[in-house]
Amino acid sequence: xxxxxxxxxxxxxxxxxxxxxxxxxxxxxxxxxxxxxxxxxxxxxxxxxxxxxxxxxxxxxxxxxxxxxxxxxxxxxxxxxxxxxxxxxxxxxxxxxxxxxxxxxxxxxxxxxxxxxxxxxxxxxxxxxxxxxxxxxxxxxxxxxxxxxxxxxxxxxxxxxxxxxxxxxxxxxxxxxxxxxxxxxxxxxxxxxxxxxxxxxxxxxxxxxxxxxxxxxxxxxxxxxxxxxxxxxxxxxxxxxxxxxxxxxxxxxxxxxxxxxxxxxxxxxxxxxxxxxxxxxxxxxxxxxxxxxxxxxxxxxxxxxxxxxxxxxxxxxxxxxxxxxxxxxxxxxxxxxxxxxxxxxxxx
Amino acid sequence: xxxxxxxxxxxxxxxxxxxxxxxxxxxxxxxxxxxxxxxxxxxxxxxxxxxxxxxxxxxxxxxxxxxxxxxxxxxxxxxxxxxxxxxxxxxxxxxxxxxxxxxxxxxxxxxxxxxxxxxxxxxxxxxxxxxxxxxxxxxxxxxxxxxxxxxxxxxxxxxxxxxxxxxxxxxxxxxxxxxxxxxxxxxxxxxxxxxxxxxxxxxxxxxxxxxxxxxxxxxxxxxxxxxxxxxxxxxxxxxxxxxxxxxxxxxxxxxxxxxxxxxxxxxxxxxxxxxxxxxxxxxxxxxxxxxxxxxxxxxxxxxxxxxxxxxxxxxxxxxxxxxxxxxxxxxxxxxxxxxxxxxxxxxxxxxxxxxxxxxxxxxxxxxxxxxxxxxxxxxxxxxxxxxxxxxxxxxxxxxxxxxxxxxxxxxxxxxxxxxxxxxxxxxxxxxxxxxxxxxxxxxxxxxxxxxxxxxxxxxxxxxxxxxxxxxxxxxxxxxxxxxxxxxxxxxxxxxxxxxxxxxxxxxxxxxxxxxxxxxxxxxxxxxxxxxx
Numbered sequence: 001x002x003x004x005x006x007x008x009x010x011x012x013x014x015x016x017x018x019x020x021x022x023x024x025x026x027x028x029x030x031x032x033x034x035x036x037x038x039x040x041x042x043x044x045x046x047x048x049x050x051x052x053x054x055x056x057x058x059x060x061x062x063x064x065x066x067x068x069x070x071x072x073x074x075x076x077x078x079x080x081x082x083x084x085x086x087x088x089x090x091x092x093x094x095x096x097x098x099x100x101x102x103x104x105x106x107x108x109x110x111x112x113x114x115x116x117x118x119x120x121x122x123x124x125x126x127x128x129x130x131x132x133x134x135x136x137x138x139x140x141x142x143x144x145x146x147x148x149x150x151x152x153x154x155x156x157x158x159x160x161x162x163x164x165x166x167x168x169x170x171x172x173x174x175x176x177x178x179x180x181x182x183x184x185x186x187x188x189x190x191x192x193x194x195x196x197x198x199x200x201x202x203x204x205x206x207x208x209x210x211x212x213x214x215x216x217x218x219x220x221x222x223x224x225x226x227x228x229x230x231x232x233x234x235x236x237x238x239x240x241x242x243x244x245x246x247x248x249x250x251x252x253x254x255x256x257x258x259x260x261x262x263x264x265x266x267x268x269x270x271x272x273x274x275x276x277x278x279x280x281x282x283x284x285x286x287x288x289x290x291x292x293x294x295x296x297x298x299x300x301x302x303x304x305x306x307x308x309x310x311x312x313x314x315x316x317x318x319x320x321x322x323x324x325x326x327x328x329x330x331x332x333x334x335x336x337x338x339x340x341x342x343x344x345x346x347x348x
Numbered sequence: 349x350x351x352x353x354x355x356x357x358x359x360x361x362x363x364x365x366x367x368x369x370x371x372x373x374x375x376x377x378x379x380x381x382x383x384x385x386x387x388x389x390x391x392x393x394x395x396x397x398x399x400x401x402x403x404x405x406x407x408x409x410x411x412x413x414x415x416x417x418x419x420x421x422x423x424x425x426x427x428x429x430x431x432x433x434x435x436x437x438x439x440x441x442x443x444x445x446x447x448x449x450x451x452x453x454x455x456x457x458x459x460x461x462x463x464x465x466x467x468x469x470x471x472x473x474x475x476x477x478x479x480x481x482x483x484x485x486x487x488x489x490x491x492x493x494x495x496x497x498x499x500x501x502x503x504x505x506x507x508x509x510x511x512x513x514x515x516x517x518x519x520x521x522x523x524x525x526x527x528x529x530x531x532x533x534x535x536x537x538x539x540x541x542x543x544x545x546x547x548x549x550x551x552x553x554x555x556x557x558x559x560x561x562x563x564x565x566x567x568x569x570x571x572x573x574x575x576x577x578x579x580x581x582x583x584x585x586x587x588x589x590x591x592x593x594x595x596x597x598x599x600x601x602x603x604x605x606x607x608x609x610x611x612x613x614x615x616x617x618x619x620x621x622x623x624x625x626x627x628x629x630x631x632x633x634x635x636x637x638x639x640x641x642x643x644x645x646x647x648x649x650x651x652x653x654x655x656x657x658x659x660x661x662x663x664x665x666x667x668x669x670x671x672x673x674x675x676x677x678x679x680x681x682x683x684x685x686x687x688x689x690x691x692x693x694x695x696x697x698x699x700x701x702x703x704x705x706x707x708x709x710x711x712x713x714x715x716x717x718x719x720x721x722x723x724x725x726x727x728x729x730x731x732x733x734x735x736x737x738x739x740x741x742x743x744x745x746x747x748x749x750x751x752x753x754x755x756x757x758x759x760x761x762x763x764x765x766x767x768x769x770x771x772x773x774x775x776x777x778x779x780x781x782x783x784x785x786x787x788x789x790x791x792x793x794x795x796x797x798x799x800x801x802x803x804x805x806x807x808x809x810x811x812x813x814x815x816x817x818x819x820x821x822x823x824x825x826x827x828x829x830x831x832x833x834x835x836x837x838x839x840x841x842x843x844x845x846x847x848x849x850x851x852x853x854x855x856x857x858x859x860x861x862x863x864x865x866x867x868x869x870x871x872x873x874x875x876x877x878x879x880x
Contacts, residue, residue: 093692109767109770112762112764113771114758114773115762115773115775116771116773116775117771124760162877166478173475173478173479174771175472175474178771193542232818241387289807289828290807290826290828290829290830290846291806291826291830291831291841291844292844293830293834318785332514
């Protein structure tokens with residue numbers, strides 16, 4: 001039987017150089033055990049957790065010990081970033097570089113990994129899918145640096161459906177090496193000079209809050225309605241094609257079911273109509289539901305909480321409450337402007 | 349000794365036993381495993397018995413009182429990821445595993461821990477589908493654990509101390525153990541995981557006292573062995589065919605019936621022309637030697653990752669010795685387990701990959717099901733019509749209960765070189781654009797006719813298995829976190845409890861001090877329910 005310890009237990013107090021090497025080895029094990037949301041504790045994560053604990057036992061003057069420490073890392077590829085991370089102790093993340101940078105063989109290996117682990121949401125060729133953004137764009141909302149990408153793939157992105165490596169129930173968990181290969185692939189697939197979005201963003205904004213009436217249901221940067229999804233970030237989370245499709249035929253994407261990896265974000269704006277025991281009919285969107293209960297918002301943004309067996313009827317529809325904006329309602333040019341506005345907001 | 353004392357002896361013994369519970373525990377002999385139905389208060393093997401029924405003879409909780417079920421205790425593992433364990437209970441103590449190769453023993457009445465163990469895993473293990481484990485096996489005073497770095501470990505059931513620890517194989521090539529071992533006689537039997545890494549699968553038996561390996565059956569035959577010619581060139585070396593779910597045991601014939609998984613790479617048949625034996629098969633093995641008596645291959649030359657790793661269920665009716673499996677490929681198979689002959693195969697889920705059967709009655713794939721580079725929609729999807737979550741069989745209702753998933757996927761294939769220890773799928777898969785939302789159901793199948801008698805529809809596909817009990821009840825969980833009791837005859841829900849975390853486990857039942865409990869893992873917690 002082993003006592004389970006926290007990182008703090010192991011790293012309290014002054015650390016002498018001689019203690020350091022043994023404890024570093026120990027830390028590798030402890031870190032993995034203590035990473036709360038991480039299935040495969042990455043090297044980077046270990047260092048960050050270690051760093052954050054404020055109890056760095058190795059310091060610039062103990063360079064010899066670092067070397068020993070690095071020797072314990074079995075995968076030689078991760079040593080370079082680790083060394084960098086150690087050298088620049090106050091800015092660990094920014095100094096990380098992909099050891100496979102511009103290596104076409106690694107990029108090819110990364111493509112295989114991408115298909116297995118990422119394509120389910122991000123699409124083949126990383127050009128975006130119904131759930132994941134187009135990753136061929138140079139600008140990525142959650143960071144463009146190698147370290148950002150590594151962090152986002154390893155740990156997931158809080159508040160989004162992007163799961164931590166190995167936790168999405170699809171595919172396999174990746175090693176650090178494989179994550180770097182994926183990053184090499186993404187760099188190779190990246191469109192170097194993305195076409196500037198055509199369209200007039202300023203006019204798009206006017207339409208959004210004015211004639212097109214988008215803001216009666218959608219919020220951007222804190223202003224707008226609540227019935228539909230907040231669109232502040234949608235420009236970077238979805239492809240342009242997907243945005244256009246969502247406006248022209250909003251019910252299309254509702255046909256996508258939920259998978260385990262997206263389950264915690266159950267809100268998918270499914271249309272629901274219930275009849276209460278006293279005969280009142282309420283129409284709105286599903287906020288969440290399970291076998292026995294339903295949480296919904298009606299078109300006046302009132303939240304209702306129902307036990308299903310007490311309702312007279314529940315009707316769900318994959319027809320979105322959002323009207324389909326056909327070209328007679330919103331011309332192609334105007335739609336381009338609205339998309340340009342959403343893209344401009346999302347890249348702020 | 350006078351006659352009156354003799355007459356009172358049972359009563360006196362009862363009192364003594366009540367006090368000395370902990371002294372008498374921990375000798376779970378093979379005879380007790382064989383006769384597990386005689387001690388319904390205990391749950392001594394992964395499926396509750398050797399036949400794979402996942403049926404509890406307890407009836408204190410029944411259709412009349414299920415509505416008053418309530419949570420009795422919750423044990424939190426503080427671990428993350430999928431919590432897939434089925435606990436064992438022996439004489440008041442519950443033994444289970446959790447993520448990252450934790451194992452623990454609890455006071456089964458209160459959920460209070462007696463010991464905790466965690467195996468120290470290297471940082472470069474390669475479990476395909478989460479850092480999961482499905483449970484322990486028990487024999488005498490030891491419990492047995494298979495680990496994600498492919499070790500087999502015996503722990504002292506009273507302390508959690510390691511008695512022996514052996515490495516079965518080099519984990520760096522992609523091997524791991526995720527299943528609960530099965531104890532037969534003095535052997536600890538396990539099948540390996542790693543079908544996503546181009547392993548060569550096997551089933552192992554270890555001496556329970558020493559950890560010495562007594563036999564190994566390779567699920568991919570080597571040169572000169574029967575079945576070797578079902579592999580193209582050298583593809584057998586990385587042919588997969590893992591065996592990652594606990595099989596069943598027939599004491600009458602001393603045979604193990606153990607299912608196997610997909611050939612590697614899972615979604616690309618090019619380069620491994622042939623049937624690819626013994627992938628996606630049911631194997632009848634001599635329990636003492638591991639010698640193959642017969643096999644039945646459900647999906648030949650699989651290209652959809654349709655592992656046959658679903659617990660098979662032995663069914664005896666009059667003079668017939670049968671074995672049934674609701675397969676991941678969407679068909680329910682009934683076999684004669686004396687010969688391995690197929691008796692019937694019927695779809696219990698939406699299947700688009702087969703519209704004809706071969707001479708033996710085995711469904712065969714159609715032209716439109718093979719993955720292409722552009723992708724093809726096939727039902728069931730990659731995760732299957734069902735998966736590893738346990739089915740259940742209640743001999744009183746005569747029904748086979750299985751968790752079904754209604755999900756189609758687009759299967760796309762791409763050439764991929766094999767690299768040791770790296771994921772090896774040769775594919776990608778996606779939800780179909782035109783697909784209806786995924787959903788799931790608990791289905792009751794009449795094994796004789798293969799017909800679905802009723803279904804209880806789940807809002808979304810669940811990874812929960814099913815338990816049936818002598819109280820006329822079924823228990824299952826859902827992806828939204830509900831634990832649900834249903835009438836085993838009609839499928840009508842009678843009770844539910846929202847546990848706050850998705851279920852990736854199969855329920856079990858036990859009793860302590862005459863009180864029945866039903867337990868299930870959900871989220872990061874193990875829940876035990878009982879009557880107020």
